[in-house]
Amino acid sequence: MSEGQKFQLGTIGALSLSVVSSVSIVICNKALISTLGFTFATTLTSWHLLVTFCSLHVALWMKMFEHKPFDPRAVMGFGILNGISIGLLNLSLGFNSVGFYQMTKLAIIPCTVLLETLFFRKKFSRKIQFSLTILLLGVGIATVTDLQLNMLGSVLSLLAVITTCVAQIMTNTIQKKFKVSSTQLLYQSCPYQAITLFVTGPFLDGLLTNQNVFAFKYTSQVVFFIVLSCMISVSVNFSTFLVIGKTSPVTYQVLGHLKTCLVLAFGYVLLKDPFNWRNILGIMVAVIGMVVYSYFCSVETQQKASETSTQLPQMKESEKDPLIAAENGSGVLSDGGGGGVGVQKTTAPVWNSNKDFQA
Numbered sequence: 001m002s003e004g005q006k007f008q009l010g011t012i013g014a015l016s017l018s019v020v021s022s023v024s025i026v027i028c029n030k031a032l033i034s035t036l037g038f039t040f041a042t043t044l045t046s047w048h049l050l051v052t053f054c055s056l057h058v059a060l061w062m063k064m065f066e067h068k069p070f071d072p073r074a075v076m077g078f079g080i081l082n083g084i085s086i087g088l089l090n091l092s093l094g095f096n097s098v099g100f101y102q103m104t105k106l107a108i109i110p111c112t113v114l115l116e117t118l119f120f121r122k123k124f125s126r127k128i129q130f131s132l133t134i135l136l137l138g139v140g141i142a143t144v145t146d147l148q149l150n151m152l153g154s155v156l157s158l159l160a161v162i163t164t165c166v167a168q169i170m171t172n173t174i175q176k177k178f179k180v181s182s183t184q185l186l187y188q189s190c191p192y193q194a195i196t197l198f199v200t201g202p203f204l205d206g207l208l209t210n211q212n213v214f215a216f217k218y219t220s221q222v223v224f225f226i227v228l229s230c231m232i233s234v235s236v237n238f239s240t241f242l243v244i245g246k247t248s249p250v251t252y253q254v255l256g257h258l259k260t261c262l263v264l265a266f267g268y269v270l271l272k273d274p275f276n277w278r279n280i281l282g283i284m285v286a287v288i289g290m291v292v293y294s295y296f297c298s299v300e301t302q303q304k305a306s307e308t309s310t311q312l313p314q315m316k317e318s319e320k321d322p323l324i325a326a327e328n329g330s331g332v333l334s335d336g337g338g339g340g341v342g343v344q345k346t347t348a349p350v351w352n353s354n355k356d357f358q359a
Contacts, residue, residue, distance in 0.1 A: 010246060011246045011247060014239055014242040014243045014246050014247075015243060015247075015255060017235060017238075017239040017242070018236075018239035018240065018242070018243050018252075018255060018259075019255065019258065019259055019262065021232055021235035021236045021239055022236055022239075022256075022259045023259055023262050023263055023266060024232050025229060025232040025233060025236050026259070026263045027263070027266060028225060028228055028229045028232060029041075029044070029229055031225060032044075032222070032225040032226065032229060036219075036221060036222050036225060038216065038222055038225075038226070039205070039208075039209045039211065040201070040202075040205040040209065040211075040213040040216070041090050041205065042086070042087055042090050042197055042200065042201040042204045042205050043197070043198075043201035043202055043205050043213045044226070044229065045086055045090075045197050045201070046194050046197035046198040046201045047226070047230055048229070048230055048233035048236075048237065049190050049193045049194035049197065049233075049237070050190075050194045050198070051230040051231070051233060051234060052186070052190055052233060052234045052237045052238070053187070053190035053191055053194060055234045056183065056186065056187040056190065057187070059183075060187065065181065065183045065184065065187075066184070067184065067187070068178075068180050068181075068184045069188070070178040070180060070188075071178065074174060074178075075185075075188045075189055075192070076192055078167070078170050078171075078174060078185075078189050078192075079188075079189035079190070079191070079192025079193045079196070080192050080193075080196050081163060081166065081167050081170070082167045082189065082192075082193045082196075083192065083193040083194075083195075083196030083197045083200075084163055084196065085160060085163035085164045085166075085167045086193075086197060087196070087197060087200055087201075087204055088156060088159050088160035088163055088164075089104075089160045089164065090204060090208070091156045091160070091204060091208070092104050092153065092156045092157045092160045094207075094208035095150065095152055095153035095156055096150070096153035096154075096156075096157060099143075099144045100153065100157065101157070102139075102140075102143040102144045103140070103144055103157075104157040104160060104161060105256075105260075106136050106139060106140055106144075106257075107157075107161050108161055108164055108165055108253050109132055109135075109136060109250060109253045109254070110132075110136075111161050111162065111165045112165045112168065112169065112249050112250050112253060113129075113132070113250060115165055115166070115169060116169060116249070116250070120169075120173075124250075125296070125300065127296040128293065128296050128297070128300075130292075131289055131292040131293035131295075131296055132250070132254070132289070132293060133289075134285060134286075134288060134289030134292060135254060135257060135286055135289030135290055135293060136257075136289070137285055137286075137289070138282050138283065138284070138285030138286030138287070138288065138289050139257045139260060139261070139282060139286045140282070141278055141281055141282030141285060142260075142261065142264060142278065142279050142281070142282025142283050142285075142286060143260060143264070143282065165249070168244055168249035168252060168253075169249050171185070171240075171241060171244040171245065171249070172244050172245060172248060172249055175241075175244075175245040176245075181245070182238065182241035182242040182244075182245045182246075183238065183241075185241055185245075186237060186238060186241045190237075201213070202214070240252070243255060251297070254290060254293055257286060257290070258286075258287075258290055261282075261283045261286050261287065264279055264283060265283065
Protein backbone atom coordinates (compact mmCIF):
# COMPACT_ATOMS: atom_id res chain seq x y z
CA MET A 1 0.00 0.00 0.00
CA SER A 2 1.40 3.40 -1.06
CA GLU A 3 1.87 6.35 1.28
CA GLY A 4 -0.94 8.22 -0.48
CA GLN A 5 -3.39 5.36 0.09
CA LYS A 6 -2.37 5.09 3.75
CA PHE A 7 -2.91 8.83 4.18
CA GLN A 8 -6.37 8.61 2.57
CA LEU A 9 -7.35 5.69 4.80
CA GLY A 10 -6.07 7.57 7.85
CA THR A 11 -8.07 10.67 6.87
CA ILE A 12 -11.26 8.67 6.32
CA GLY A 13 -10.75 6.96 9.68
CA ALA A 14 -10.22 10.31 11.43
CA LEU A 15 -13.34 11.81 9.84
CA SER A 16 -15.45 8.77 10.75
CA LEU A 17 -14.19 8.74 14.34
CA SER A 18 -14.92 12.45 14.67
CA VAL A 19 -18.49 12.10 13.39
CA VAL A 20 -19.38 9.05 15.50
CA SER A 21 -17.84 10.37 18.73
CA SER A 22 -19.26 13.90 18.33
CA VAL A 23 -22.80 12.74 17.62
CA SER A 24 -22.57 10.30 20.55
CA ILE A 25 -21.41 12.95 23.01
CA VAL A 26 -24.11 15.41 21.88
CA ILE A 27 -26.84 12.82 22.50
CA CYS A 28 -25.26 11.92 25.87
CA ASN A 29 -24.95 15.57 26.94
CA LYS A 30 -28.45 16.34 25.77
CA ALA A 31 -29.79 13.65 28.11
CA LEU A 32 -27.54 14.97 30.90
CA ILE A 33 -28.53 18.63 30.47
CA SER A 34 -32.14 18.49 29.26
CA THR A 35 -33.40 15.41 31.08
CA LEU A 36 -31.31 15.38 34.27
CA GLY A 37 -30.90 19.15 34.65
CA PHE A 38 -27.08 19.25 34.77
CA THR A 39 -26.64 22.58 32.92
CA PHE A 40 -22.99 23.29 33.78
CA ALA A 41 -21.53 22.97 30.27
CA THR A 42 -18.22 24.81 30.80
CA THR A 43 -17.35 22.90 33.97
CA LEU A 44 -18.27 19.64 32.24
CA THR A 45 -15.89 20.54 29.39
CA SER A 46 -13.05 21.08 31.88
CA TRP A 47 -13.70 17.59 33.26
CA HIS A 48 -13.62 16.25 29.70
CA LEU A 49 -10.17 17.73 29.17
CA LEU A 50 -8.85 16.47 32.51
CA VAL A 51 -9.99 12.93 31.68
CA THR A 52 -8.48 13.26 28.20
CA PHE A 53 -5.12 14.30 29.66
CA CYS A 54 -5.15 11.43 32.18
CA SER A 55 -6.01 8.97 29.40
CA LEU A 56 -3.17 10.25 27.22
CA HIS A 57 -0.78 10.08 30.19
CA VAL A 58 -1.64 6.41 30.64
CA ALA A 59 -1.15 5.88 26.88
CA LEU A 60 2.26 7.56 27.14
CA TRP A 61 3.19 5.35 30.09
CA MET A 62 2.20 2.34 27.97
CA LYS A 63 4.46 3.75 25.20
CA MET A 64 1.57 4.05 22.73
CA PHE A 65 3.04 7.36 21.54
CA GLU A 66 6.25 9.32 22.05
CA HIS A 67 6.41 12.51 24.09
CA LYS A 68 7.92 15.30 21.97
CA PRO A 69 8.41 18.59 23.85
CA PHE A 70 8.56 21.78 21.79
CA ASP A 71 8.16 25.55 22.25
CA PRO A 72 6.46 25.83 25.70
CA ARG A 73 5.20 29.35 25.03
CA ALA A 74 3.42 28.20 21.86
CA VAL A 75 1.83 25.29 23.75
CA MET A 76 0.69 27.50 26.63
CA GLY A 77 -0.72 30.20 24.35
CA PHE A 78 -2.47 27.63 22.20
CA GLY A 79 -3.97 25.79 25.17
CA ILE A 80 -5.23 28.94 26.89
CA LEU A 81 -6.67 30.27 23.62
CA ASN A 82 -8.53 27.01 23.06
CA GLY A 83 -9.98 27.19 26.57
CA ILE A 84 -11.05 30.82 26.06
CA SER A 85 -12.75 30.01 22.75
CA ILE A 86 -14.80 27.23 24.40
CA GLY A 87 -15.85 29.57 27.22
CA LEU A 88 -16.81 32.33 24.76
CA LEU A 89 -18.91 29.93 22.67
CA ASN A 90 -20.80 28.89 25.81
CA LEU A 91 -21.29 32.56 26.78
CA SER A 92 -22.49 33.32 23.26
CA LEU A 93 -25.14 30.62 23.59
CA GLY A 94 -26.14 31.95 27.01
CA PHE A 95 -26.53 35.61 25.99
CA ASN A 96 -28.04 35.05 22.51
CA SER A 97 -31.01 33.26 21.05
CA VAL A 98 -30.41 29.77 19.66
CA GLY A 99 -30.85 31.10 16.12
CA PHE A 100 -28.19 33.78 16.54
CA TYR A 101 -25.85 31.23 18.14
CA GLN A 102 -26.24 28.99 15.07
CA MET A 103 -25.42 32.02 12.89
CA THR A 104 -22.28 32.46 14.99
CA LYS A 105 -21.21 28.89 14.24
CA LEU A 106 -21.94 29.39 10.54
CA ALA A 107 -19.69 32.48 10.53
CA ILE A 108 -16.66 30.39 11.54
CA ILE A 109 -16.13 28.98 8.01
CA PRO A 110 -16.02 32.33 6.11
CA CYS A 111 -13.91 33.83 8.91
CA THR A 112 -11.43 30.94 8.69
CA VAL A 113 -11.25 31.29 4.89
CA LEU A 114 -10.64 35.04 5.27
CA LEU A 115 -7.87 34.62 7.88
CA GLU A 116 -6.08 31.88 5.92
CA THR A 117 -6.28 33.98 2.75
CA LEU A 118 -4.96 37.16 4.40
CA PHE A 119 -2.24 35.74 6.65
CA PHE A 120 -1.27 32.43 5.03
CA ARG A 121 -1.82 33.33 1.36
CA LYS A 122 -3.95 30.22 0.98
CA LYS A 123 -6.12 30.18 -2.14
CA PHE A 124 -9.65 28.81 -2.26
CA SER A 125 -10.99 28.16 -5.75
CA ARG A 126 -14.38 29.46 -6.86
CA LYS A 127 -15.68 25.89 -6.88
CA ILE A 128 -14.74 25.42 -3.23
CA GLN A 129 -16.28 28.79 -2.33
CA PHE A 130 -19.47 27.85 -4.20
CA SER A 131 -19.77 24.50 -2.39
CA LEU A 132 -19.21 26.17 0.99
CA THR A 133 -21.96 28.68 0.19
CA ILE A 134 -24.41 25.85 -0.56
CA LEU A 135 -23.41 24.12 2.69
CA LEU A 136 -23.87 27.23 4.84
CA LEU A 137 -27.21 28.00 3.18
CA GLY A 138 -28.49 24.51 3.95
CA VAL A 139 -27.35 24.52 7.58
CA GLY A 140 -28.81 28.01 7.97
CA ILE A 141 -32.20 26.86 6.70
CA ALA A 142 -32.15 23.82 8.98
CA THR A 143 -30.99 25.45 12.22
CA VAL A 144 -31.53 29.23 12.23
CA THR A 145 -35.01 30.13 13.42
CA ASP A 146 -35.06 33.40 15.37
CA LEU A 147 -32.46 36.19 15.24
CA GLN A 148 -32.70 38.29 18.39
CA LEU A 149 -29.78 40.72 18.59
CA ASN A 150 -28.25 42.41 21.64
CA MET A 151 -24.98 44.29 22.01
CA LEU A 152 -23.33 42.07 24.66
CA GLY A 153 -24.32 38.86 22.89
CA SER A 154 -23.06 40.19 19.55
CA VAL A 155 -19.66 41.15 21.02
CA LEU A 156 -19.32 37.74 22.70
CA SER A 157 -20.22 35.99 19.43
CA LEU A 158 -17.66 38.04 17.49
CA LEU A 159 -14.92 37.18 20.01
CA ALA A 160 -16.00 33.51 19.98
CA VAL A 161 -15.74 33.33 16.19
CA ILE A 162 -12.30 34.99 16.07
CA THR A 163 -10.77 32.91 18.88
CA THR A 164 -12.22 29.66 17.50
CA CYS A 165 -10.87 30.36 14.00
CA VAL A 166 -7.41 31.30 15.28
CA ALA A 167 -7.28 28.25 17.60
CA GLN A 168 -8.21 25.85 14.80
CA ILE A 169 -5.73 27.40 12.37
CA MET A 170 -3.05 27.11 15.07
CA THR A 171 -3.94 23.43 15.55
CA ASN A 172 -3.03 22.83 11.92
CA THR A 173 0.03 25.09 11.69
CA ILE A 174 1.63 23.96 14.98
CA GLN A 175 1.47 20.29 13.95
CA LYS A 176 3.18 21.08 10.65
CA LYS A 177 5.67 23.64 11.94
CA PHE A 178 6.98 21.58 14.87
CA LYS A 179 6.32 18.20 13.18
CA VAL A 180 4.27 16.86 16.09
CA SER A 181 1.37 14.46 15.86
CA SER A 182 -2.17 15.27 16.96
CA THR A 183 -1.68 13.09 20.05
CA GLN A 184 1.52 14.88 21.06
CA LEU A 185 -0.06 18.31 20.65
CA LEU A 186 -3.22 17.32 22.52
CA TYR A 187 -1.21 15.81 25.39
CA GLN A 188 0.83 18.96 25.92
CA SER A 189 -1.98 21.50 25.47
CA CYS A 190 -4.69 19.65 27.43
CA PRO A 191 -3.53 20.80 30.91
CA TYR A 192 -3.67 24.49 29.91
CA GLN A 193 -7.13 24.10 28.37
CA ALA A 194 -8.39 22.16 31.38
CA ILE A 195 -7.00 24.62 33.96
CA THR A 196 -8.43 27.61 32.05
CA LEU A 197 -11.92 26.09 32.02
CA PHE A 198 -11.65 24.54 35.49
CA VAL A 199 -10.97 27.95 37.01
CA THR A 200 -13.49 29.95 34.97
CA GLY A 201 -16.11 27.21 34.49
CA PRO A 202 -18.01 27.43 37.79
CA PHE A 203 -18.16 31.25 37.50
CA LEU A 204 -19.41 31.19 33.89
CA ASP A 205 -21.93 28.42 34.61
CA GLY A 206 -23.18 30.31 37.66
CA LEU A 207 -23.55 33.46 35.56
CA LEU A 208 -25.53 31.63 32.89
CA THR A 209 -27.68 29.32 35.05
CA ASN A 210 -27.86 31.07 38.45
CA GLN A 211 -26.90 27.74 40.03
CA ASN A 212 -23.84 26.43 41.85
CA VAL A 213 -22.18 23.39 40.29
CA PHE A 214 -20.86 22.29 43.70
CA ALA A 215 -24.34 22.47 45.28
CA PHE A 216 -25.95 20.30 42.59
CA LYS A 217 -27.48 17.00 43.71
CA TYR A 218 -25.38 14.29 42.08
CA THR A 219 -27.55 11.18 41.76
CA SER A 220 -26.15 7.89 40.50
CA GLN A 221 -27.79 8.51 37.12
CA VAL A 222 -26.18 11.95 36.79
CA VAL A 223 -22.76 10.55 37.76
CA PHE A 224 -23.16 7.72 35.21
CA PHE A 225 -23.87 10.14 32.35
CA ILE A 226 -21.03 12.46 33.43
CA VAL A 227 -18.57 9.54 33.40
CA LEU A 228 -19.92 8.35 30.03
CA SER A 229 -19.62 11.87 28.59
CA CYS A 230 -16.03 12.15 29.83
CA MET A 231 -15.11 8.81 28.28
CA ILE A 232 -16.56 9.77 24.90
CA SER A 233 -14.82 13.15 25.10
CA VAL A 234 -11.41 11.45 24.90
CA SER A 235 -12.32 10.26 21.40
CA VAL A 236 -13.86 13.64 20.50
CA ASN A 237 -10.78 15.65 21.52
CA PHE A 238 -8.36 13.22 19.87
CA SER A 239 -10.32 13.08 16.59
CA THR A 240 -10.62 16.90 16.49
CA PHE A 241 -6.84 17.38 16.51
CA LEU A 242 -6.42 14.42 14.15
CA VAL A 243 -8.87 15.76 11.54
CA ILE A 244 -7.49 19.32 11.57
CA GLY A 245 -3.92 18.00 11.33
CA LYS A 246 -4.70 15.69 8.40
CA THR A 247 -7.02 18.04 6.50
CA SER A 248 -7.62 21.72 7.29
CA PRO A 249 -9.62 23.96 9.67
CA VAL A 250 -12.21 24.60 6.93
CA THR A 251 -12.74 20.87 6.32
CA TYR A 252 -13.15 20.37 10.06
CA GLN A 253 -15.87 23.04 10.13
CA VAL A 254 -17.62 21.38 7.16
CA LEU A 255 -17.51 18.14 9.12
CA GLY A 256 -18.96 19.97 12.11
CA HIS A 257 -22.01 21.00 10.10
CA LEU A 258 -22.46 17.39 8.98
CA LYS A 259 -22.58 16.49 12.66
CA THR A 260 -25.23 19.19 13.21
CA CYS A 261 -27.43 17.62 10.52
CA LEU A 262 -26.91 14.15 11.98
CA VAL A 263 -27.75 15.39 15.49
CA LEU A 264 -31.01 16.89 14.16
CA ALA A 265 -31.87 13.61 12.47
CA PHE A 266 -30.96 11.44 15.48
CA GLY A 267 -32.84 13.82 17.77
CA TYR A 268 -35.98 13.29 15.72
CA VAL A 269 -35.56 9.51 15.50
CA LEU A 270 -34.34 8.73 19.04
CA LEU A 271 -35.55 11.61 21.20
CA LYS A 272 -38.69 12.54 19.22
CA ASP A 273 -37.59 16.17 18.84
CA PRO A 274 -39.88 18.34 16.69
CA PHE A 275 -39.02 18.22 13.00
CA ASN A 276 -40.49 20.31 10.15
CA TRP A 277 -40.07 20.91 6.44
CA ARG A 278 -37.36 23.54 7.02
CA ASN A 279 -35.19 21.02 8.85
CA ILE A 280 -35.62 18.46 6.07
CA LEU A 281 -34.97 20.97 3.27
CA GLY A 282 -31.97 22.46 5.07
CA ILE A 283 -30.37 19.08 5.73
CA MET A 284 -30.83 18.07 2.08
CA VAL A 285 -29.22 21.31 0.82
CA ALA A 286 -26.39 21.00 3.36
CA VAL A 287 -25.68 17.40 2.34
CA ILE A 288 -25.53 18.49 -1.32
CA GLY A 289 -23.04 21.20 -0.33
CA MET A 290 -20.90 18.68 1.56
CA VAL A 291 -20.89 16.24 -1.37
CA VAL A 292 -19.92 19.01 -3.81
CA TYR A 293 -17.20 20.27 -1.42
CA SER A 294 -15.78 16.76 -0.99
CA TYR A 295 -15.79 16.20 -4.77
CA PHE A 296 -14.01 19.46 -5.59
CA CYS A 297 -11.47 18.89 -2.79
CA SER A 298 -10.76 15.39 -4.15
CA VAL A 299 -10.36 16.71 -7.73
CA GLU A 300 -8.00 19.50 -6.63
CA THR A 301 -5.95 17.08 -4.54
CA GLN A 302 -5.56 14.73 -7.51
CA GLN A 303 -4.56 17.66 -9.75
CA LYS A 304 -1.88 18.76 -7.29
CA ALA A 305 -0.58 15.18 -7.01
CA SER A 306 -0.37 14.83 -10.79
CA GLU A 307 1.41 18.19 -11.12
CA THR A 308 3.94 17.12 -8.49
CA SER A 309 4.53 13.77 -10.19
CA THR A 310 5.16 15.46 -13.56
CA GLN A 311 7.55 18.02 -12.06
CA LEU A 312 9.82 15.41 -10.42
CA PRO A 313 11.03 13.74 -13.67
CA GLN A 314 11.71 17.20 -15.16
CA MET A 315 13.84 18.10 -12.15
CA LYS A 316 15.80 14.85 -12.47
CA GLU A 317 16.41 15.44 -16.19
CA SER A 318 17.64 18.98 -15.52
CA GLU A 319 20.12 17.61 -13.00
CA LYS A 320 21.53 15.22 -15.66
CA ASP A 321 21.81 17.93 -18.36
CA PRO A 322 25.40 19.27 -18.23
CA LEU A 323 24.44 22.67 -19.65
CA ILE A 324 21.73 23.27 -17.07
CA ALA A 325 23.99 21.84 -14.40
CA ALA A 326 26.71 24.27 -15.39
CA GLU A 327 24.29 27.18 -15.15
CA ASN A 328 23.29 26.03 -11.69
CA GLY A 329 26.95 25.97 -10.59
CA SER A 330 27.26 22.22 -10.14
CA GLY A 331 29.78 21.74 -12.96
CA VAL A 332 32.30 24.48 -13.91
CA LEU A 333 34.76 24.07 -16.81
CA SER A 334 38.20 25.65 -16.43
CA ASP A 335 41.57 25.43 -18.13
CA GLY A 336 44.01 23.04 -16.55
CA GLY A 337 47.16 24.64 -15.25
CA GLY A 338 50.55 23.73 -16.84
CA GLY A 339 49.62 20.77 -19.07
CA GLY A 340 47.16 22.66 -21.21
CA VAL A 341 44.57 19.86 -20.74
CA GLY A 342 41.01 20.95 -19.85
CA VAL A 343 40.06 19.60 -16.42
CA GLN A 344 36.46 19.64 -15.18
CA LYS A 345 36.30 20.86 -11.61
CA THR A 346 33.18 20.13 -9.61
CA THR A 347 32.08 22.69 -7.09
CA ALA A 348 29.13 22.21 -4.81
CA PRO A 349 26.24 24.65 -5.20
CA VAL A 350 25.97 27.24 -2.48
CA TRP A 351 23.28 26.20 0.01
CA ASN A 352 21.12 28.90 1.48
CA SER A 353 20.09 27.88 4.98
CA ASN A 354 17.13 30.29 4.86
CA LYS A 355 15.73 28.88 1.65
CA ASP A 356 12.97 26.94 3.35
CA PHE A 357 11.87 29.97 5.33
CA GLN A 358 11.84 32.23 2.31
CA ALA A 359 9.74 29.82 0.24
